Amino acid sequence: MQIEIDEISKQFGTTAALHPVSLSLPSGALVALLGPSGSGKTTLLRILGGLEFPTSGRVMFDGQDATGLSVQDRRAGFVFQSYALFRHMTVFDNIAYGLNARPRASRPTKAEIARRVSKLLELIQLPDIGARYPSQLSGGQRQRVALARALAIEPRMLLLDEPFGALDAKVRKELRQGLRDIHDTTGLTTVFVTHDQEEAMELADLVVVMSMGRIEQIGKPQDIRARPATPFVREFITA
Amino acid sequence: MSDASLAKPARFRPATEEAPVARWAMIAAAFLGLGILVFAPLIAVFVEALARGVAASLASLATRDAQEAIKLTLTIAAISVPLNAIFGVAAAWFITKFDFRGKAFLITLIDLPFSVSPVVAGLCIVLMFGANSAIGGWLVAQGYPIVFAMPGIILATMFVTFPFVARELIPVMIEQGRAEEEAALTLGASGWRTFWTVTIPNIRWALLYGVLLCNARAMGEFGAVAVVSGKIRGQTATMPTTIEMLYQEYLSVAAFSLAAVLALLALVTLLLKTALEIRHADQLAATHRH
Numbered sequence: 133m134q135i136e137i138d139e140i141s142k143q144f145g146t147t148a149a150l151h152p153v154s155l156s157l158p159s160g161a162l163v164a165l166l167g168p169s170g171s172g173k174t175t176l177l178r179i180l181g182g183l184e185f186p187t188s189g190r191v192m193f194d195g196q197d198a199t200g201l202s203v204q205d206r207r208a209g210f211v212f213q214s215y216a217l218f219r220h221m222t223v224f225d226n227i228a229y230g231l232n233a234r235p236r237a238s239r240p241t242k243a244e245i246a247r248r249v250s251k252l253l254e255l256i257q258l259p260d261i262g263a264r265y266p267s268q269l270s271g272g273q274r275q276r277v278a279l280a281r282a283l284a285i286e287p288r289m290l291l292l293d294e295p296f297g298a299l300d301a302k303v304r305k306e307l308r309q310g311l312r313d314i315h316d317t318t319g320l321t322t323v324f325v326t327h328d329q330e331e332a333m334e335l336a337d338l339v340v341v342m343s344m345g346r347i348e349q350i351g352k353p354q355d356i357r358a359r360p361a362t363p364f365v366r367e368f369i370t371a
Numbered sequence: 372m373s374d375a376s377l378a379k380p381a382r383f384r385p386a387t388e389e390a391p392v393a394r395w396a397m398i399a400a401a402f403l404g405l406g407i408l409v410f411a412p413l414i415a416v417f418v419e420a421l422a423r424g425v426a427a428s429l430a431s432l433a434t435r436d437a438q439e440a441i442k443l444t445l446t447i448a449a450i451s452v453p454l455n456a457i458f459g460v461a462a463a464w465f466i467t468k469f470d471f472r473g474k475a476f477l478i479t480l481i482d483l484p485f486s487v488s489p490v491v492a493g494l495c496i497v498l499m500f501g502a503n504s505a506i507g508g509w510l511v512a513q514g515y516p517i518v519f520a521m522p523g524i525i526l527a528t529m530f531v532t533f534p535f536v537a538r539e540l541i542p543v544m545i546e547q548g549r550a551e552e553e554a555a556l557t558l559g560a561s562g563w564r565t566f567w568t569v570t571i572p573n574i575r576w577a578l579l580y581g582v583l584l585c586n587a588r589a590m591g592e593f594g595a596v597a598v599v600s601g602k603i604r605g606q607t608a609t610m611p612t613t614i615e616m617l618y619q620e621y622l623s624v625a626a627f628s629l630a631a632v633l634a635l636l637a638l639v640t641l642l643l644k645t646a647l648e649i650r651h652a653d654q655l656a657a658t659h660r661h
Contacts, residue, residue: 220572221572284558
């Protein structure tokens with residue numbers, strides 16, 4: 133799905149988290165929102181997911197105005213920073229949650245839900261953990277379960293907030309490839325937030341560098357590296 | 372190193388562990404405190420209750436006044452505890468899941484019943500709803516008196532026990548944050564469904580604990596209830612007020628027998644909580660991160 137961000141701004145009280153920013157994300161792209169903390173990248177992601185609403189501006193999905201669309205109706209698979217798995221539910225129930233939450237008319241049967249959950253568990257290469265609780269999983273496993281849970285609702289896009297933030301260096305490398313694979317298999321437009329320039333450059337097709345609520349540069353990783361648009365970008369990508 | 376020093380290694384103890392003398396002194400002090408303040412009075416209640424034998428004690432409990440008092444207290448608890456559980460959950464949810472002006476003030480307001488004397492609270496209800504007040508006068512004219520009747524006792528009990536549930540829930544809900552609720556919403560769940568499938572299961576133990584504390588306090592409340600109820604025997608006298616009246620009349624077996632029943636009710640709630648904790652120990656371990 134193609135995403136168009138048109139002059140979006142966001143005020144929290146008297147502070148501006150986002151100055152009007154515009155951005156066009158091609159369908160099926162893997163996009164990184166890169167910037168230091170306080171750059172507005174997470175706010176932008178949450179606006180895309182419908183968890184925050186912009187003070188001004190519009191969001192368009194495939195040319196349709198989606199600015200006022202509720203979080204439930206966005207069908208955005210959202211992976212949270214600390215994964216936000218439901219701690220009182222098994223991995224199976226976590227992944228099945230979105231399907232069980234559907235209105236009765238469009239809810240799959242129990243057997244169908246079970247089939248889809250086991251398929252997703254295979255996709256994240258953890259076929260045998262359905263009966264476990266989140267507290268019994270490692271950080272990397274939790275992240276993959278969160279990904280499977282987001283994919284279960286057959287989302288129109290995938291939004292990830294610092295998906296590798298809470299992991300150690302080795303697991304981080306492995307899961308980067310995992311996300312790339314899942315993106316390539318599903319073909320979903322995927323946006324992830326990171327403060328790690330190496331991660332953004334290595335993984336994304338398109339990198340959006342942000343600072344203090346503004347977009348500094350949009351481009352392919354190699355272009356940004358070769359021709360940083362502003363002194364901030366130059367400094368940030370060499371850090 | 373010589374062999375002697377190897378054979379007799381120095382005894383190390385973890386930095387957080389006290390010397391044995393200090394340890395035993397502290398344990399003894401704790402038991403002494405518990406014994407004097409908790410166990411001795413509890414035993415004394417039962418000893419006094421059974422001072423003239425089991426039969427006399429049971430006979431005093433079989434009187435109409437005692438029966439009515441027990442019935443009234445249980446009814447009051449059965450009405451006010453669920454209502455306060457609902458209000459407590461609503462207040463805690465509102466305070467922890469939303470940002471708004473005056474939040475700190477609202478938290479202070481919830482604590483108000485803890486700092487106000489129950490007698491003052493009772494007097495406030497009499498002033499508000501008594502027959503001499505505008506509202507109270509009108510309600511009495513309609514045939515629904517508040518003061519010296521069940522509604523007043525419920526109001527007084529609810530006022531005094533209001534903070535228990537909210538106070539238990541607020542720290543737990545602050546610690547858990549909003550991420551799980553947000554996750555449920557992005558997965559397509561309605562706010563209502565999110566509340567029942569994510570919020571409530573995450574707070575159920577704190578909620579249970581708050582409800583049990585609230586229940587114990589609701590059954591035991593004396594001051595506020597004594598003011599608003601008028602202590603009419605067989606009608607508006609609860610267990611605590613009846614116990615006090617019996618004691619004032621030197622009917623010590625009757626007073627202590629009823630007191631023993633009240634203490635037993637409290638013990639039953641505690642046992643219930645412990646049993647639930649043992650039964651769901653694995654779930655507790657899986658869901659509690661602190």
